Amino acid sequence: MNGAPQVHYLNVDYGIRSWLFTTDHKRIAWLYLLSVTLFFFFGGFFATLIRLELMTPQGDLVQAETYNKFFTMHGVTMVFFFLIPSIPAVLGNFLVPMMVGARDLAFPRLNLASWYIFILGGLFTLASAAAGGVDTGWTFYTPYSSIYSNSHVALTVVGVFVTGFSSILTGLNFVVTIHKMRAPGLTWFRLPLFIWAIYATSIIFILGTPVIAITLLLVGLERVFNLGFFDPARGGDPVLFQHLFWFYSHPAVYIMVLPAMGVESELVTAFARRRVFGYSFVAFSSLAIAVIGFLVWGHHMFVAGQSVHAGLIFSLLSFLVAIPSAIKVFNWTATLHRGSISYDAPMLYALGFIGLFTIGGLTGLFLASIGVDVHVHDTYFVIAHFHYIMVGGSVMAYLGGIHFWWPKMTGRTYPEPVARVAALIVFLGFNLTFFPQFVLGYLGMPRRYHAYPPEFQALNVMSSAGASILAVGYVLPLIYLIWSLRYGRVAGRNPWGARGLEWQTPSPPPTHNFDVTPRVVAEAYAYDKEPEETYEFGSPSRA
Amino acid sequence: MxxxxxxxxxxxxxxxxxxxxxxxxxxxxxxxxxxxxxxxxxxxxxxxxxxxxxxxxxxxxxxxDRFTWVIAAAGIFWLLLLLGGTLDDAITRNQLPGELQLTP
CATH class of the missing domain: 1.20.58 (Methane Monooxygenase Hydroxylase; Chain G, domain 1)
Structure with missing residues (x-):
């Protein structure tokens, strides 16, 4: 089991058909990896245009209407086609069966279908971009989106609608796999925390995504058939749209960050070589975030005409969701305490995550407080806050996870020194990009404008300069990870000395993951034991 | 199930x-x-x-089995959350904290 197997999932078959018709969860993870990477750079292209425009106070690069399309395409692409699928569909697909000791997900063909559905939705959205784009913002607020916008709202909405089914089916696959296909001895409280996080995320996928689907369907119906769901002139209620939209889209924030928290737990334990502090608290906090996350959507509407009474309730509930998030941060920090820490690239991303997520989370409390929210609502403060969560949190964890499991996925290691430099560049570039935006927002610069008063220029130039550094930090891994596929050192089974079940199978793994079915006799973070004391590979493989 | x-x-x-x-x-x-x-x-x-x-x-x-019942109940619970939160807003939209009532 130490070396790479002669036949593994990458070389078992060649040719485009073997990839496009695969039902192997590991190959499907690669399909998602390639797709979301393309979408990431597509969304990043629009971010670049936004930052270019905001270099100067005048709207001199594009007109306001075009700028509206830039930030909409950036938001739609990054949220629905990168952040939501990134960790669950790439790392989740690759790791969930291996972490639970299964040969594949519960429904392999459904898994492949999910990818095709995702791509179909993506094509609709790309088509809308090619046809001239959409200008509503990623939030599709009515009645602008349903009545007044002259851009390609319907195409984009159909794209997001279709992609939603991919999320639902993926969530379903994960839930069934985690319930039904755990290896003998792998009880719930021996599971890796990544699995708990993916499980919580899957619940949101299944329960939340249908709501956004029906909401966008209503927008489409109002737009195409002139119905009056959200148009006040015809008895509709535009705030109702916001209720429905945020009932999904706030939990969607947790779809984006919960898997990142799962990755974080794996990285912190592996590189501190310690059992995670407070396992059950970290595990249940994932479920608590998933449940409470459904109760806070009204904090997006404090100044949108929502009642003050509802605002008070949603404010209180929004403060509540900080508790399970804080539990996680404190427990990761406690795990580091007296750990044997090594600063490899994945750990640099993990440490970056803790700091940036904390800043993002704490500024979220500013926004949960109605009085402060009235002041900074729809300003760059909000932009900075959610980029600290989404980019500083989710993207950092995603990159950390990709680096951590890269040897398992490819059988090769990446060049560590360059990767550490790239991680530092991402951290520096990120902070230079987004920290000035907190100040800009607090000083009153509104979001979604292509021109601004000259006194905001210095901070905007800092932000744009940071974005260019951040871009370098993102392109570097793309280059050296591709390089490592051919020239990287052969990784071996467990280059990090980690204790998770996925590290007990060869790299790259055989098609069915384990030659013999593992029997689990200890939890996933038994760093006080040898792997042989945690897993037994005695019994014959299940058919 | x-x-x-x-x-x-x-x-x-x-x-x-x-x-x-x-x-x-x-x-x-x-x-x-x-x-x-x-x-x-x-x-x-x-x-x-x-x-x-x-x-x-x-x-x-x-x-x-009972697990399916739990999942079905969870779906209804989630629906009630959505309806409850939205109705709370719609019913109290014209009220400020305290006794002050605004005319619609």
């Missing part, structure tokens, strides 16, 4: 006929003015009974 207990074709047909009957009842009640918002109450009650029949028989919840 079905535990294997079969629902017969006869039962399906019976439920189908009941659903049709309840649809006719909904339509009929809509033509009678019950007053005091009772029309809405009647229509929603009939709709709830119909949904229950669909879930219990056509979706096999009646013959499923």
């Amino acid at each position: 079905s535990n294997g207990a079969h629902i017969t074709v006869k039962t399906y047909l019976t439920v189908f006929v009941i659903l049709l009957g309840l649809t006719a009842l909904t339509t009929g009640v809509a033509f009678i003015d019950l007053g005091g918002g009772l029309n809405n109450f009647a229509a929603l009650t009939i709709a709830t009974v119909k949904a229950l029949l669909v879930v219990l028989y056509f979706m096999h919840a009646r013959t499923s």
Whole structure:
């Protein structure tokens, strides 16, 4: 089991058909990896245009209407086609069966279908971009989106609608796999925390995504058939749209960050070589975030005409969701305490995550407080806050996870020194990009404008300069990870000395993951034991 | 998740006929003015009974294990959350904290 197997999932078959018709969860993870990477750079292209425009106070690069399309395409692409699928569909697909000791997900063909559905939705959205784009913002607020916008709202909405089914089916696959296909001895409280996080995320996928689907369907119906769901002139209620939209889209924030928290737990334990502090608290906090996350959507509407009474309730509930998030941060920090820490690239991303997520989370409390929210609502403060969560949190964890499991996925290691430099560049570039935006927002610069008063220029130039550094930090891994596929050192089974079940199978793994079915006799973070004391590979493989 | 207990074709047909009957009842009640918002109450009650029949028989919840019941209950709970939060806003939209009432 130490070396790479002669036949593994990458070389078992060649040719485009073997990839496009695969039902192997590991190959499907690669399909998602390639797709979301393309979408990431597509969304990043629009971010670049936004930052270019905001270099100067005048709207001199594009007109306001075009700028509206830039930030909409950036938001739609990054949220629905990168952040939501990134960790669950790439790392989740690759790791969930291996972490639970299964040969594949519960429904392999459904898994492949999910990818095709995702791509179909993506094509609709790309088509809308090619046809001239959409200008509503990623939030599709009515009645602008349903009545007044002259851009390609319907195409984009159909794209997001279709992609939603991919999320639902993926969530379903994960839930069934985690319930039904755990290896003998792998009880719930021996599971890796990544699995708990993916499980919580899957619940949101299944329960939340249908709501956004029906909401966008209503927008489409109002737009195409002139119905009056959200148009006040015809008895509709535009705030109702916001209720429905945020009932999904706030939990969607947790779809984006919960898997990142799962990755974080794996990285912190592996590189501190310690059992995670407070396992059950970290595990249940994932479920608590998933449940409470459904109760806070009204904090997006404090100044949108929502009642003050509802605002008070949603404010209180929004403060509540900080508790399970804080539990996680404190427990990761406690795990580091007296750990044997090594600063490899994945750990640099993990440490970056803790700091940036904390800043993002704490500024979220500013926004949960109605009085402060009235002041900074729809300003760059909000932009900075959610980029600290989404980019500083989710993207950092995603990159950390990709680096951590890269040897398992490819059988090769990446060049560590360059990767550490790239991680530092991402951290520096990120902070230079987004920290000035907190100040800009607090000083009153509104979001979604292509021109601004000259006194905001210095901070905007800092932000744009940071974005260019951040871009370098993102392109570097793309280059050296591709390089490592051919020239990287052969990784071996467990280059990090980690204790998770996925590290007990060869790299790259055989098609069915384990030659013999593992029997689990200890939890996933038994760093006080040898792997042989945690897993037994005695019994014959299940058919 | 079905535990294997079969629902017969006869039962399906019976439920189908009941659903049709309840649809006719909904339509009929809509033509009678019950007053005091009772029309809405009647229509929603009939709709709830119909949904229950669909879930219990056509979706096999009646013959499923307890875990399926928990999942089904969770779905209803989530729906109530959405309706509750939205209604709370809609009902109190014209009120400020304290006793002050604004005219619509």
